[in-house]
Amino acid sequence: xxxxxxxxxxxxxxxxxxxxxxxxxxxxxxxxxxxxxxxxxxxxxxxxxxxxxxxxxxxxxxxxxxxxxxxxxxxxxxxxxxxxxxxxxxxxxxxxxxxxxxxxxxxxxxxxxxxxxxxxxxxxxxxxxxxxxxxxxxxxxxxxxxxxxxxxxxxxxxxxxxxxxxxxxxxxxxxxxxxxxxxxxxxxxxxxxxxxxxxxxxxxxxxxxxxxxxxxxxxxxxxxxxxxxxxxxxxxxxxxxxxxxxxxxxxxxxxxxxxxxxxxxxxxxxxxxxxxxxxxxxxxxxxxxxxxxxxxxxxxxxxxxxxxxxxxxxxxxxxxxxxxxxxxxxxxxxxxxxxxxxxxxxxxxxxxxxxxxxxxxxxxxxxxxxxxxxxxxxxxxxxxxxxxxxxxxxxxxxxxxxxxxxxxxxxxxxxxxxxxxxxxxxxxxxxxxxxxxxxxxxxxxxxxxxxxxxxxxxxxxxxxxxxxxxxxxxxxxxxxxxxxxxxxxxxxxxxxxxxxxxxxxxxxxxxxxxxxxxxxxxxxxxxxxxxxxxxxxxxxxxxxxxxxxxxxxxxxxxxxxxxxxxxxxxxxxxxxxxxxxxxxxxxxxxxxxxxxxxxxxxxxxxxxx
Amino acid sequence: xxxxxxxxxxxxxxxxxxxxxxxxxxxxxxxxxxxxxxxxxxxxxxxxxxxxxxxxxxxxxxxxxxxxxxxxxxxxxxxxxxxxxxxxxxxxxxxxxxxxxxxxxxxxxxxxxxxxxxxxxxxxxxxxxxxxxxxxxxxxxxxxxxxxxxxxxxxxxxxxxxxxxxxxxxxxxxxxxxxxxxxxxxxxxxxxxxxxxxxxxxxxxxxxxxxxxxxxxxxxxxxxxxxxxxxxxxxxxxxxxxxxxxxxxxxxxxxxxxxxxxxxxxxx
Numbered sequence: 001x002x003x004x005x006x007x008x009x010x011x012x013x014x015x016x017x018x019x020x021x022x023x024x025x026x027x028x029x030x031x032x033x034x035x036x037x038x039x040x041x042x043x044x045x046x047x048x049x050x051x052x053x054x055x056x057x058x059x060x061x062x063x064x065x066x067x068x069x070x071x072x073x074x075x076x077x078x079x080x081x082x083x084x085x086x087x088x089x090x091x092x093x094x095x096x097x098x099x100x101x102x103x104x105x106x107x108x109x110x111x112x113x114x115x116x117x118x119x120x121x122x123x124x125x126x127x128x129x130x131x132x133x134x135x136x137x138x139x140x141x142x143x144x145x146x147x148x149x150x151x152x153x154x155x156x157x158x159x160x161x162x163x164x165x166x167x168x169x170x171x172x173x174x175x176x177x178x179x180x181x182x183x184x185x186x187x188x189x190x191x192x193x194x195x196x197x198x199x200x201x202x203x204x205x206x207x208x209x210x211x212x213x214x215x216x217x218x219x220x221x222x223x224x225x226x227x228x229x230x231x232x233x234x235x236x237x238x239x240x241x242x243x244x245x246x247x248x249x250x251x252x253x254x255x256x257x258x259x260x261x262x263x264x265x266x267x268x269x270x271x272x273x274x275x276x277x278x279x280x281x282x283x284x285x286x287x288x289x290x291x292x293x294x295x296x297x298x299x300x301x302x303x304x305x306x307x308x309x310x311x312x313x314x315x316x317x318x319x320x321x322x323x324x325x326x327x328x329x330x331x332x333x334x335x336x337x338x339x340x341x342x343x344x345x346x347x348x349x350x351x352x353x354x355x356x357x358x359x360x361x362x363x364x365x366x367x368x369x370x371x372x373x374x375x376x377x378x379x380x381x382x383x384x385x386x387x388x389x390x391x392x393x394x395x396x397x398x399x400x401x402x403x404x405x406x407x408x409x410x411x412x413x414x415x416x417x418x419x420x421x422x423x424x425x426x427x428x429x430x431x432x433x434x435x436x437x438x439x440x441x442x443x444x445x446x447x448x449x450x451x452x453x454x455x456x457x458x459x460x461x462x463x464x465x466x467x468x469x470x471x472x473x474x475x476x477x478x479x480x481x482x483x484x485x486x487x488x489x490x491x492x493x494x495x496x497x498x499x500x501x502x503x504x505x506x507x508x509x510x511x512x513x514x515x516x517x518x519x520x521x522x523x524x525x526x527x528x529x530x531x532x533x534x535x536x537x538x539x540x541x542x543x544x545x546x547x548x549x550x551x552x553x554x555x556x557x558x559x560x561x562x563x564x565x566x567x568x569x570x571x572x573x574x575x576x577x578x579x580x581x582x583x584x585x586x587x588x589x590x591x592x593x594x595x596x597x598x599x600x601x602x603x604x605x606x607x608x609x
Numbered sequence: 610x611x612x613x614x615x616x617x618x619x620x621x622x623x624x625x626x627x628x629x630x631x632x633x634x635x636x637x638x639x640x641x642x643x644x645x646x647x648x649x650x651x652x653x654x655x656x657x658x659x660x661x662x663x664x665x666x667x668x669x670x671x672x673x674x675x676x677x678x679x680x681x682x683x684x685x686x687x688x689x690x691x692x693x694x695x696x697x698x699x700x701x702x703x704x705x706x707x708x709x710x711x712x713x714x715x716x717x718x719x720x721x722x723x724x725x726x727x728x729x730x731x732x733x734x735x736x737x738x739x740x741x742x743x744x745x746x747x748x749x750x751x752x753x754x755x756x757x758x759x760x761x762x763x764x765x766x767x768x769x770x771x772x773x774x775x776x777x778x779x780x781x782x783x784x785x786x787x788x789x790x791x792x793x794x795x796x797x798x799x800x801x802x803x804x805x806x807x808x809x810x811x812x813x814x815x816x817x818x819x820x821x822x823x824x825x826x827x828x829x830x831x832x833x834x835x836x837x838x839x840x841x842x843x844x845x846x847x848x849x850x851x852x853x854x855x856x857x858x859x860x861x862x863x864x865x866x867x868x869x870x871x872x873x874x875x876x877x
Contacts, residue, residue, distance in 0.1 A: 034865035041869040135872035
């Protein structure tokens, strides 16, 4: 009974203490589709992706009710760094949902503005002034936002002198952002300003660390969209060198908080519920230490190279390729070594029976597509008479300048299509993850390659099939499934069937090598089709922005050489970074992996039209 | 194919951005053909019209397309009253009149069609007409101008290098903000504050080209938006109709574009 009443009381007091307006809450998800475009239009860096922030302790004076309920200690503020722009997961500051929505857009405009010099208060004030000057439409919104906010802020007259001075400066900066303010010395942190950016955003390094842990998530079950967007504050700590963790002989909660880093022995079994996630939500800061063991039992990384006997058969010593270093903005020559290899254990095989019906249908469709006959006038022979030419001939003969042997027929000779297509499939370890009933991503990719190859061989166009994975820059593995010169037969089918997932995704090098191969093909149009399941990443610094920028550079090079790069992905988060890599029309996100074969073939038909 | 523009009328308004007018005039005096590259709606056609009027030359414009044959340019025999009549094509007409022949979006034309231009673009400056056996020599005032948009489907459609090499080329881009402002004020008579907002908005939307949008907002679309505003439409609706809707068909993209428009012209 005490528990129940206590629970009621807790709920009641929490609700009474809560400052927001849950009924008018606007979720980040609801504007996620529009946010990147808006951010870019405001002048934000196009390479940044959208993330949600988590609460940080503000340390400001709380109201009595909040102290009673133990709430109101944290605040979620927007900010932006070299990887992403961060917005609160949910906004319910104002009682009007429309105003909360406008607050999102205001924060994005502010985050996209260049950072002016000065202290925290004047930085935000000057950025606000710059936004308002450039965008008169925002002025109206800003007035409403400020009017609402000022009514929620403490009255300086009721505060101690030192705090009152700070509060007056903040309110003056909010009211008149174009007038410079002198920030008085701060004794007690002021109440946060939700209209401004985070005063002390976490640094790049920490964000990068979180990105790495997120990128290497090859577990079967993909985390839901919302938790993937979430970004935690993290700190790097040195790993505790003691061999065994401490043994807790007393009640731990009397001593430690969640987020204090202590090496303890824990069970490594994982349950499916999100206890860990809930705990992370409560933490101010996650501590990340390099450890030999990975916490997730589902991580099955094979970090060392496989023994030669079990590895794929390499073809030659490898080729050196450059890589783009975005921090230095230059191409580092001979940085990567690409190793073409043939899949191990590949035996000639026929097309699996289960794919036969679909393959037959695709072949028929592609045969119809192949000749692409067009009616041509002025043929020496053909099924139809070209009336226009006959009339012209007659009139010319009458005027006395007739040509001796006119070609007066219309015909449909085979179209002169000259197209080469190179398909590059991602075979990194992440393709081992499951996608519902259709199995693993790699199975879908395998089926897609088989069906696509069947269809392409029916169309008569030149095509090559390759797969790639990587282990650092010295070993970018390019699996040769079908060379352009090879025939598509049971040998190549066997190689496709033998593909296995492994290692990482150094996409830039693989694209560069594919471009080189494709450029050697004598064709008027050259299509570079990339099938992937996620972002570029590798064990070294090749993750996050670095990998994306290198890939983008490789794509730009391919495009400059006259190739048509196009990406097909099953990564649902791809909308964040693919426009930056491939441009607006250069990619497609396949919502259901099992439809990949149909999507590929439909795409190809579109390209050849 | 258009009738030649009367030479006596005042030159259509064109706000120069650099030396392009002087360059064009020099090319005309030296009898050099000109190639103009630039995105859709940046003022290529207006520039040529302006220069034709300024130089007092008739202008014949041909909008090129995939079916445009050599005969469409040069001319053909027609049958009438039991006999055939030769009918000049636009190119031949411009040649005879000594005016400017302007081939708009020349990459759209078939490659074999553009080959008929070759003898006109080198020092021979002549056009052989096979069907009539004529060999037309271009008068000194004749000028050939072609234009195309290199950003648009550039991989699939480009000008043959041998054709491109025969022209002196100029690259056009969207005007600088103050020039674009002057264009809007002159073309539509819109209030300066609103014109300034439109130009800032165009700058914001142009940042999206290649990422979220295929094509940039052209100066032409800005003029349309300003004209709609002048006719009494609310600025928001005008921008939606003239800017957001023509740029995209996707609901999310349009919603985001509207959010951008809101930063200049908020819904009251």
